[in-house]
Amino acid sequence: MELNQAVLALTALAQAHRLAIYRLLVQAGPAGKMAGEIALALGVPPATLSFHLKTLAHAGLVHSHPEGRHVRYTANFAAMHALLDYLSENCCGDTRAVCASDTQQTFAFATRSVS
């Protein structure tokens, strides 16, 4: 992942409505949710919701699948995975022990299995 793509994804998540939408889709799993279900769950006007969904989709964080006159939105888990890897890249110059000593917590997302 490159910096500009990461900024795009982070910008998409850096807005209360969009973060709420994204989290809703993460929790929904691969089944995702219809645009209308999202609107109902979050109380966002249609035009506003559409604007934010478009932003999330453009950033690659969600996918949309038309189904009749509905549109199903799903979280793109691979994209989130790539973003998290990017944020932790070369953490502490890869001396993991140093990271761990910093905060009682391990900077553990550096230990995730990589694609």
Next chain:
Amino acid sequence: MELNQAVLALTALAQAHRLAIYRLLVQAGPAGKMAGEIALALGVPPATLSFHLKTLAHAGLVHSHPEGRHVRYTANFAAMHALLDYLSENCCGDTRAVCASDTQQTFAFATRSVS
């Protein structure tokens, strides 16, 4: 972590200069870097750099420690950890297998040890 705090942190990271600064500090580890070193590494004018460092600090993503006339900035690893946990919270309604089946990759940051 609550939504507004997460939005604050994501907003702080959603800007090319700030993301570059943050990654530099992550890679520097607990030793961090002086403001001047960051300016030199990234070629950002002093006033602009100060603005962005303040934004990152306000979001809790970095800490600042004055040392004489220099100021050392360090990444706050615990804050990043909390943000990542928030993003993956209740992933797929906690049926991890479903997440994994979505993309060949496990949504593995859900498996991290929690503070």
Next chain:
DNA sequence: GTGTTCTTTCGATATTATTGGAAAGATGGA
């Protein structure tokens, strides 16, 4: 076809963020 439902686009407005020169504050050295 006609009407209904779901979603998106249009457009105008309001709000917020970014930028960097110049000046000020604060520290250390001679």
Next chain:
DNA sequence: TCCATCTTTCCAATAATATCGAAAGAACAC
């Protein structure tokens, strides 16, 4: 003290983003 250095604040111009009513597009039911 006086000067050089490091960082922040001030400020105003510029740019980007969020909002949502109204209209349009697209698909289903009858």
